Amino acid sequence: MNTHVRETADLKADERVLSIAILAVGGQGGGVLTSWVTDVAERNGYRAQSTSVAGVAQRTGATIYYIEMCPDDGRQPVLSLSPAENDVDILIAAELMEAGRAIMRGFVTPDRTTLIASAHRIAAVSEKIVPGDGRGSAEEVHASARRAAKNYVSFDMEKMAVEAGSVISSSLFGALAGCGVLPFGRESFEETIRASGRGVEASLRAFGKAYDEAHGDGHSEATGAPEKAPERTVDTHLPLGGQPESEDPDPRAGKNGEAGPQEMGRRAAGHSGEVAAWQGLVERIDAMPEPVRAMARHGSESVVDFQDTRYGSAYLDRVEEALRADSADRGYAFAEAAAKYLANAMCYDDIIRVADLKTRSTRSARVRREVGVDDETVLHVTEYFHPRLEEFCGTMPAGFGRWIEGRPGVSRWLSKRLDKGRHIRTDGMGGFAMLWTIAGLRRWRRGLLRHTVETAHIDDWWSLAMRTRERDYDLGVEVLRCRRLIKGYSDTHERGLSKFDRVLSALPMLEGRDDAAPWLGRLREAALKDEKGIMLDGALETVASFAGEPDNTTQAGI
Amino acid sequence: MAERSFAKEVQKLRLGEGEEFAGEGILAITKALLECGVGYVGGYQGAPISHLMDVLSDAQDILGELGVHFEASASEATATAMLAASVHYPIRGAATFKSTVGTNVASDALANLASGGVTGGALIIVGEDYGEGSSIMQERSHAFAMKSQVWLLDPRPDLPTIVKTVHDAFELSEASNTPVMMEVRIRCCHVHGRFTAKANQRPTMSVAEALENPRRDTQRIVLPPASFLHEKEKIERRWPAAVDFIRERRINEFFGPEAGKVGIVMQGGMYNNVIRALQRLGLADLYGETEVPLYVLNAVYPLIEDEFLDFCADKDAVLVVEEGQPDYIEQGFARMLYRAGATTRLAGKDMLPMAGEYTGQVMLDGVGAFLRAHAPDMLSDRLRAPNTVETDRGTDGLAANVPGRPPGFCTGCPERPIFAATKLVEQELGNHHIASDIGCHLFSIMPPFELGATTMGYGLGPASASAFNAPDAKRRSISFVGDGGLWHNGLTSSVGNAVFNQNDGVIVIVDNHYSAATGGQDILSSRADNKSKSTQHPIADAVRGMGAKWVRQIDRTYDVNKVRATLKEALTTEEKGPKVIVASSECMLNRQRRERPLLKKAIDGGERTVKPRFGVDEDVCTGDHACMRLSGCPSLSVKSLDDPLRDDPVAHIDHTCVGCGNCGEVADAAVLCPSFYRADTVYNPGKMERFADRTRRRVIGWLQNRRERGRLSFAEA
Known part of the structure; x- marks a missing residue:
């Protein structure tokens, strides 16, 4: 798609105007790019006219x-x-979805339009x-763009700009110069940037990279969905404010657990x-068949990191239990889902x-990396906590925690405090020591109220999934996935639990049907669509209507 | 301090006779005003006129040198009333504002001004906020010109024509003793172009000279019997004078061949799009040389009957290109043709849509349809009978994936936490009737907040809740008004009204220290020093002055808990009368613009400086996005983790974060999750601070090390 574009052969320049539309998200600096384009045209003996709609431009x-x-x-x-x-x-298009919008609005036509789109995403509210x-x-937009445009030039120009210490206007300008549709030499574009007088060196760097990429001199393929996430790792200090950062360019990756291959x-x-x-756990994991092995490895690391190897062993016991009941001809889908969601x-x-994660040395390092400061900089880190009585009780020995929860007077008194x-x-001694101490409660976690509650919930869910799998394999897998x-x-957690219960409440209605598994999956997806579960209610009504049990509100044994 | 500074560009206003001016439309208009010897200028900001006000504001030194008085008026009514200075005195004056919202506000003054008429040229420049990017109801200024009988000019959107029209407008106003409106459309205000400048003129009479030699004439005052005479005078004297002037000065233009079977009449503002349509139909070249006779109305009101009938004389059909509705121009022309017994067919809204913007495609379709119907021989075969093969753009997949992107609160906006708090109060006390107002705070109606049921006009938020005053109801109404709207007229129309009528509702005044939505202009309650304006008048004092008893001032809107508690108290207190909450924090756009250079200077200068920003611990975040449902901040977004155990993307704060604190405060107030942290980078710490920091970190490091030795840690292989 990034075929080198012919120089103006089909533009009878004295008969027709050249039109350039820039679609951007407010705050991206489209005005700067516009004035650059006007300037480079005038430098080359062209007459140029630019317009914009101010107002919304600043406001996202x-x-x-x-x-x-x-x-x-x-x-x-x-x-x-x-x-x-x-x-x-x-x-x-200064952002990928804006390219999609341009196509929808009819601004991109196969006989005429060169579409230059930055592949990064800025998620809308x-x-x-x-x-x-x-x-x-994103792939949908890329596919449409390939169909709709005469030439399609797309790569992550935001990342390119930020890496060069500049903003996206520079790399977009570079791509515009590099794609060769404007009959102007590279030098005149660079002159324009120099004449603008601010952040010239960084702008030229970003311009040059994008020019090469669009011109076809870039080292990587310049079109289609970029293969890697444009997440920045910044070593240098970033400017105040500036451009919204890139989002994941390919949101479909990693969805539904279908993530790319992981290093083991x-x-x-x-x-x-x-x-x-x-080492003992690793040997048990290595004995597992392939799709389960990778997931079990990640899962084991996670649970051992959460508690200890004994906890990891208990985890593997259950994964092995799932595996024993699974088979290769099913692709071990049940055991894999079990390894993940368990x-x-x-x-x-x-x-x-939380206290544990916030007091680790790796965490301190990550904060510094994200803020973009070196190890010597003085950095104050403030955590925002709002523990409730429930969290407090959860951290008490199970019996004592229940005792408090069972006494409204005591609960009220404690809650107030x-x-x-x-x-x-957490950069201060007092705060750090407090969290460090709380993190140390890990040793006694198994005896605490929260652990008892969670374990019971897991036991119920697990046996429900195992029972369901015996009758309907796919439905069993879906029950596991509802843990999401x-x-x-x-x-938020309580709302999640309630959605979990509501989705599984449909189980008795669905069981025995051929399409039970896809329906449970649909219910789960509906539950993830909105906060209150309005979509879920609708979906549940649909299930009730075809299942012929409109008043069935029986809980699915959980 | 306005959003955009024109300090550099305004130097172009000094250009002399014969020099070339290159720049934006609004700047060209300002230059034209000075060339015309304007004596005073007033106006009210609002797109697309905001920048014109900013230009004038930044040009105050130049205006001063010429003896021109400039005022940022309290409202459009004020700006129009200001033109009273041209009633008795031969001073040219101009007022400018956004239309039609501003024209609505101005219409009282406009009607009075038009009735008595003017001696000095009075020009009202209205920015038409119509079509793409518009933020207001879609109506026409044309109706105001008709009802008050002021003349309406609609110049072709290129700089030489716009500048010439300003010159013409003053002369027309003086020749017909009538105020003149000039409408400029939004893109026209921001179009970049060139024109040859004339020398600036000092006003023939300054306002100071007028003050020292006062004049009066009872005949010019709107009170019977003079007002009856004014109406007759409008028809018998001023109208004919205007028609003569427009005809003699050739304000309207003709293009293309003299004769032709068909012709097109258009508002001046439509000219470029008509030419583009003709270019695409192969009937015009790049420079507007066309085979179709064109009659361009740079003056759209009044219409010049004989000019139009002459144009139609030899034609079978004429197309009227008139954007917006009702189709006043077409109706006027139809009457003229009918009375003249003409046989020319009049086309217009039958070929072009009655409502909506005349975009390039709409114009191409409409002009094409007209020519196919009335002059098919002018078109090539392909265009005469085009193959209407529907090209499938394959946009179905896009429609489901491309999200809408309406404007919203900026990064760090101090209004976000107010609406987060309101949403939390509603979660607790149930939904309320919420009246919204004009301003940035109207973005509350969009996701993620979705708060607000109506918007009735600038400063009218609480007024629009005034019917909801039922002491026996269990719930009170909540209404919002911005500081801009409050000073515009809300103090009387909304607050005064609520006090007088003993309204029990809750009024939230969103005070961000500026008229922020229009570009950050200063207003009475702005906290900044302004060398030409009087600022720092507290809103709470004004509200108490109006008689409100229950008034709460919140000085940091980011304190979500406090805003929530205050709002809850307002909704539940036993106290009677309006409950007024003044929620104040500086507009973050302006604050950043103000502080960023200072911060940089302090850092470079070795001063101890703290810069905050927020972050999210990705391993603590569970990917529920509850925080985003209470924020919508552009810097708070989602990202996918490289973790096969995770299904949903987690929250992520990017480097555009300004550390306003909303994330942390909301997480606290809504009891969301502990993933947010604030990281304050300390620049240029003192020796002691460094030492203490090193010591602390050594101890912390020891504790971390100790813990990590006793457990298993995983690191990338």
């Missing part, structure tokens, strides 16, 4: 800039002020607020007894885990 909405140009022969041409369908030569994964498909295992170090015990279930989010927001400085619904803390 989609916005359009438009430029028309033609060779200047002294006469005043009549130029249009806004792009029209089927009448755009170059369409620059509607994509972010979905409890599951609400992001649109990480190196274990630390307590010698634990290292030896870990690990997640066993690593429930209690205060101990405990249930409030706490801002804890339980996440979050406090209210």
Whole structure:
């Protein structure tokens, strides 16, 4: 797709104007790019006219800039002020979904339009607020773009710009120059950047990289979905504010557990007894058939990291139990799902885990990396906690925790004192020591109330899945996958639990049907669509209607 | 301090006779005002006129040198009332605002001004916010011109024509003793182009000279019997004078061949799109040389009857290109043709849509349909009978995947936590009737907040909740109004009204220290020093001055717990009368613009400086996105983890975070999750601080090490 574009052969320049539309997200700096394009046209003896709609541009909405140009022969041409369908030569999309929007609006036509689109994503609010994964498909946009455009140039120009210490205008300008549709030499583009006078060196770096990539001199393939996530690892200090950072370019990857191949295992170090015990676990994992082995390895690391190798062993006991009941001709789908969701279930989010994760040395290093400061910089880190009485009781010995929960007077008294927001400085001695101490409760975790509750819940879920699998293999797999619904803390966690229960409440209605498994899957997906579960309610009604049991609210034995 | 500075560009306003001006439409208009010897200018900001106000504001030194008085008016009504200075005195004056919302507000003053008429040229420049990117109801300014009988100019959207039209407008106003409106469409305001400048003129009479030699004439005041005479004068004297001027000065233009079977009449503002359509139909070249006779109305009101009838004389059919509805121009022309007994067919809204913007494609379709119907021989075979093969763009898949992207709160916006708190209060107390207002805070109606049922006009949020005053109801209404809207008219229309009528509702005044939605202009309650304006007048004082008793001032809106508690108290207190909450924090866009250079200077200068930002612990985040449902911040987004155990993307804060604190406060107030952290980078710490930090980290490191020795840790192989 990134075939080197012919130089203006089909543009009878003195007869027709060249039109360039820039679709951007407000705040991306489309105005800068627009003025650059105007400037480079004028440098080359063209007459250019640019327009924009100010206002929404600053406020994160989609916005359009438009430029028309033609060779200047002294006469005043009549130029249009806004792009029209089927009448755009170059369409620059400063974000991938804006390319999709341009195609939908008819600004991209196969006989004429060169589409230059940065492949990075800036998720819209509607994509972010979905409890599951609400992001649109990047591949769909790439596929449409390949069909709709005469030439399609797409790569992650945001990443390229940030790596060069610049902003996306520079790399978009580079791609525009590199694609060769404008009959202007590279030097004149660079002159334009120099004349702008701010951050010139960084802008030229980003420009050059994008130029090469679009020109076909880049080392990697320049079109289609980029294969790697454009996540930045920043060593240098970043400028204040600036551009929204890239999002994952390919949201479909990693969905439904279909993640790409993982390197097997990480190196274990630390307590010698634990290292030896870990070796024992690794041997058990290695004995497993392939698809399960990888997942069990990840799962084991996760649960051992959460508690200890004994916990890891208990985890593997169950994975092996699932495996014994599974078979190769099923592709071990049940055991694989078990390995994944059992690990997640066993690593429930209690205060101990949070305190543990927040006090590790690797965490300190990650914070510094994300903030973009070196090891010497003084960095204050404040954590935002709001533990409730439930969390407090969960960290008590099971009997005592229940005793408190059973006494409303005591609960109220304690709640008044405990249930409030706490801002804890983990770079300070007091705050760190407190969390470090809480993390140390790990040793006694098995006797604490939260663990008892979670274990009972896992036991019920597990036996339900095992029982269901005996009757309907695929449905059993789906029961395991419903564990995905339980996440979050406090209210969010309770909402997740309730969705989990509601989805599984359909089990008696579905059992025995050929399409039981896909329906349970649909219910789960519906539950992930919105916060309150309105979609789920609708889906449940549908199930009830065809199952002929409209009033069935029986719990599925959990 | 406005969002965009024109400090550099305004120097172009000094250009002299014959020099070439290159720049934006709004700047060209300002230059034209100075060339015309304008004596005073007023206006109210609002797209697309905001930048014109910003240009004028940044050009105050230049205006001062010329003896021109400039005022950022309190409202569009104020700006229009200001033109009263041209009633008795031969001073040219201009007012500018966004239309039609501003024209609505101005219409009282406009009607009075138009009735008595003017001596000095009075020009009202209205920015038409119509079509793409518009933020207001879609109506026409044309109706205002018709009802008040002021003349409406609609210049072709290129700089030389716009500048010439400003010159014409003042002369037309003086020749007909009538105020003149000039409409410029949104893209026209921001179009870049060139024109040859004239020298700036000092006003023939300054406002100071007028003040020292006051004049009056009872005949010009709107009170019977003068007002009855004004109406007759409009028809008998001013209208004919305007028609003569427009005809003699050739304000309207003709293009293309003299004769032809068909012709097109258009508003000046439509000209470029008509030419583009003709270019695409093979009937015009790049420079607008066309085979179709064109009649371009740079003056759309009044219409010049004989000019139009002459144009139609030899034609079978004429197309009227008139954007928006009702089709006033077409109706006027139809009457003229009918009365004249003409046989020319009049086409217009039958070929072009009645409603909606005339975009390039709409124009191509409409002009094409007209020519196919009335002059098919002018078109090539392909265009005469095009093969209507529906090209499948394959956009079905896109429609499901491309998300809508409406404008929303900026990164770090101080209004976000107010609506997060409101959402939390509603979760607790149930849904309420919420009245919204005009301003950035109207973004509350969009996801993730989805709060607000109506918006009735600028400053009218609480007024629009005034019917909901039922003391026996269990719930109270909540209404929002911004600081801009409050000073525009909300203080009387909304707060005063609520006090007077003993409304029990809750009024939240969103105070971000600026007229933020229009570009960050200063207003009475702005906290900044402004060398030409009086600022720092507290809103709470004004509200108490209006008689409100229950008034709460919140000085940091990011304190979600406090906003929530205050709102809850307002909704439940026994106290009667309006409950007013003034929620104040500086607009983050402006704050960043103000602080960023200072911060950089402090860091470079070796001063101890702290810069905050937020982060998310990805291993603590469970990917439920509850935080985003209470935020919508552009810097808080989702990312996929490289972890096969995870199904859903986790929260992630990128480097555009300004550390406003909303994430942490919301996580706390809504009891969400402990994944957020604030990281404050300390630049240039002192020696002691460094030492203490090193010591702390050594101890922490020892503790970490000790813990990690006693367990198993996994590291990338």
